Amino acid sequence: MTLIALSGELTDHGHRLVQRVYYEDTDFSGVVYHARYLHFMERARTDYLRLLGVEQATLAIEGDVEGLVFVVHRMEIDFKAPARMDDILTITTTTEKAGGAKMVLQQEIRREGTLLIAAKVIIAVINGQGRPRRLPEALGKKFLGQG
DSSP states (O other), X not given: OOHHHHTOEEOXXXXXXXXXXXXGGBOTTSBBOTTHHHHHHHHHHHHHHHHTXXXXXXXXXXXXXXXXXXXXXXXXXXXXXXXXXXXXXXXXXXXXXXXXXXXXXXXXXXXXXXXXXEEXXXXXXXXXXXXXXXXXXXXXXXXXXXX
């Protein structure tokens, strides 16, 4: 398996990652525990960055004198339908906004086309001291598919 397949794929609209639901993701009833969806979405966001050529550890240390860190500031999640053990999920991530001191991402989790989760994720861009900082323009363009 190639690294690209493991990290999902970039699409015309953002990123797509396929994940299987394992026993550890479910509660006693065999349904995915609500907090596990956060794990699926975090993996997708991380792989999206990776495929864009953005190394978070490098940004935090070497980005410039201040460093650059992405942190989740806010999430709005709509739980539409449950996933179950052994389901194959597709997690998509698209960038709605990338500029200033934040990014706004839309994420969906689907099973065979059925929408299970819809989320709006607001990412704050901060420096190494935890203060807001502007997203470099070139990096913002990457997220918007312009760079």
